[in-house]
Amino acid sequence: MYEWQLNDLYESYESEAFQQDLTSLDDFKIEMESLSFEDTIEAIKAVIDVKERLYITVRRLSAYISLSLSTNATDEVSTNYQNVLSNKLNQLTKYQAKMDRFIGETQVDISKDAELIEYSFYFKETKESANYLLSDEVEETISKLGRSAGHAWSSLQGYLTSQAEIEFQGEAKTLSELRNLAYDTNAETRKAAFEAEIALYDQIKDAVAFSLNNIKSQVLDVSEMRGYKSPLEETLIKSRMSQATLDALLTAIQEFLPTFRRYLKHKARVLGHKNGLPFYDLFAPMGDAKQTFTVEETKTYLVDKFSQFAPDLAEMTATFYEKDFMDFYPRKGKRGGAFCSNLPFIQQSRIMLNFDGSLNNVLTIAHELGHAYHGTKIQSHRPLNWSYSMPVAETASTFNEAIVMNHLLEEATSNDEKVAVIEQYLQDVTQIIVDIYSRYLFETEVFNNRMSSFMFAPQLAEIMLNAQKKAYGDGLDEESLHPYMWINKSHYYSTSLSFYNFPYAFGGLFSRGLYEQYLAKPDGFVEKYSKLLETTTVASVEDTAKVMGLDVSQVDFWRTALSGIETYVDEFIELTSK
Numbered sequence: 001m002y003e004w005q006l007n008d009l010y011e012s013y014e015s016e017a018f019q020q021d022l023t024s025l026d027d028f029k030i031e032m033e034s035l036s037f038e039d040t041i042e043a044i045k046a047v048i049d050v051k052e053r054l055y056i057t058v059r060r061l062s063a064y065i066s067l068s069l070s071t072n073a074t075d076e077v078s079t080n081y082q083n084v085l086s087n088k089l090n091q092l093t094k095y096q097a098k099m100d101r102f103i104g105e106t107q108v109d110i111s112k113d114a115e116l117i118e119y120s121f122y123f124k125e126t127k128e129s130a131n132y133l134l135s136d137e138v139e140e141t142i143s144k145l146g147r148s149a150g151h152a153w154s155s156l157q158g159y160l161t162s163q164a165e166i167e168f169q170g171e172a173k174t175l176s177e178l179r180n181l182a183y184d185t186n187a188e189t190r191k192a193a194f195e196a197e198i199a200l201y202d203q204i205k206d207a208v209a210f211s212l213n214n215i216k217s218q219v220l221d222v223s224e225m226r227g228y229k230s231p232l233e234e235t236l237i238k239s240r241m242s243q244a245t246l247d248a249l250l251t252a253i254q255e256f257l258p259t260f261r262r263y264l265k266h267k268a269r270v271l272g273h274k275n276g277l278p279f280y281d282l283f284a285p286m287g288d289a290k291q292t293f294t295v296e297e298t299k300t301y302l303v304d305k306f307s308q309f310a311p312d313l314a315e316m317t318a319t320f321y322e323k324d325f326m327d328f329y330p331r332k333g334k335r336g337g338a339f340c341s342n343l344p345f346i347q348q349s350r351i352m353l354n355f356d357g358s359l360n361n362v363l364t365i366a367h368e369l370g371h372a373y374h375g376t377k378i379q380s381h382r383p384l385n386w387s388y389s390m391p392v393a394e395t396a397s398t399f400n401e402a403i404v405m406n407h408l409l410e411e412a413t414s415n416d417e418k419v420a421v422i423e424q425y426l427q428d429v430t431q432i433i434v435d436i437y438s439r440y441l442f443e444t445e446v447f448n449n450r451m452s453s454f455m456f457a458p459q460l461a462e463i464m465l466n467a468q469k470k471a472y473g474d475g476l477d478e479e480s481l482h483p484y485m486w487i488n489k490s491h492y493y494s495t496s497l498s499f500y501n502f503p504y505a506f507g508g509l510f511s512r513g514l515y516e517q518y519l520a521k522p523d524g525f526v527e528k529y530s531k532l533l534e535t536t537t538v539a540s541v542e543d544t545a546k547v548m549g550l551d552v553s554q555v556d557f558w559r560t561a562l563s564g565i566e567t568y569v570d571e572f573i574e575l576t577s578k
């Protein structure tokens with residue numbers, strides 16, 4: 001009961017269903033070759049029909065393979081099938097581009113058709129992105145070359161950061177083992193682990209610098225060929241978000257940086273530092289959370305808290321425990337962290353965790369269940385309307401965290417417990433606001449420089465330090481920053497997603513803004529919230545927010561979202577000043 005079941009996807013790789021779906025990809029190729037691209041409603045419907053079936057098949061196959069790999073990374077059978085699938089998909093790229101171009105260029109009025117009208121937003125979006133499509137052959141070439149260009153550089157970064165080891169207190173430690181020690185209760189351990197971590201980067205920083213430079217130059221080249229003004233514009237378009245909204249978000253963040261610095265400087269003083277917090281104490285735990293949970297206790301706790309918000313969220317939560325939709329404990333070969341994978345084609349989701357019974361883990365489960373809840377709201381859409389963009393992806397998840405956090409604060413009886421909960425919260429929000437802001441500044445600068453020069457590791461380190469100084473200010477000790485944060489964050493190493501940073505700030509603050517609204521006016525909130533989640537896949541970020549009467553392109557919305565944080569900083573300072 002502690003491991004998830006994937007039987008609802010396929011019984012096994014050998015099963016007839018899996019093998020049939022895999023070979024059906026070849027049939028799809030034949031089917032797509034014979035499609036007629038006449039500009040008629042019938043031809044459009046035929047294309048949409050193929051796209052829907054193909055999309056479901058591909059998602060089912062890849063979900064089964066990647067979920068299997070996530071709990072057993074070295075499984076050869078899964079790795080093999082992953083390769084088979086990626087080869088087959090590569091052969092379909094050309095036809096996919098052809099279909100997208102057809103949909104993008106059609107002159108037929110689809111609003112006259114009762115079925116197609118559900119795809120109005122999809123058609124509008126495909127039409128817009130068709131402007132950035134290159135010829136079929138070039139699209140195919142980019143996709144094929146990606147395997148030995150961008151993807152290769154990205155796997156090099158993944159490989160080096162997961163394989164590198166260094167001796168720490170007599171034992172060989174990997175990067176992620178050392179980074180986990182940043183949360184240790186012992187101050188000396190945190191500092192020593194940080195020093196070992198920095199020393200470890202020496203082994204790999206030059207190679208990883210090549211990865212970063214080459215990925216960024218590929219993004220710049222392809223993005224320019226497609227006709228985007230910049231990689232940032234490309235990200236914003238793909239995120240269904242306007243520059244005005246990003247500007248409003250960044251303005252509010254800049255205004256609130258002093259609040260975060262107040263928290264950091266106070267934390268530094270309490271921990272005995274004079275000139276702001278050293279980077280290695282950013283995650284130092286404070287107070288005493290004491291509470292530990294068994295899996296069963298997390299179920300009782302979450303079902304109870306969620307039922308006070310929305311009955312369908314509580315019901316869904318119980319189902320996830322009862323039907324084995326979650327994989328709880330760490331084991332050999334299982335990847336770290338936690339995630340939720342929506343499987344709308346079977347109206348389910350799966351959640352992977354590395355459960356250790358801590359309070360923090362309860363928040364993680366709540367977070368992932370939020371993603372699953374979001375999944376239940378979008379699965380009634382037609383298949384091509386199942387994907388939401390990065391900025392809204394973290395709405396339901398962080399909203400769930402806010403629900404639990406609120407209860408934890410109310411329930412905390414001792415000072416120590418309160419400090420632990422508030423500090424944990426401030427730590428998290430500092431990451432998604434201040435650290436994310438530093439990452440945004442860093443990536444902007446790297447793209448700007450890459451147009452004219454190659455940046456070796458020392459230069460990248462300098463850009464990172466400058467970004468951290470701008471974001472953290474005197475909150476952090478200038479003598480103890482982290483020059484190599486660009487090495488360990490995989491987000492920088494993607495050719496398909498640039499600026500995978502501001503969406504975190506957007507999501508975290510957007511849900512905070514929603515939560516403030518819920519606290520102010522709980523009546524009728526859940527229905528509107530439900531509608532908002534449903535809208536995320538068929539509207540721009542701005543129009544999604546309008547469902548609740550919110551204007552995310554205005555700085556004021558973000559100010560309200562951030563204002564709640566001020567109260568927590570005050571409370572934290574008061575509680576720890578006695």
Ligand SMILES: [Zn+2]
Nearest residue numbers: 367371394397
């Ligand atoms: Zn998430």
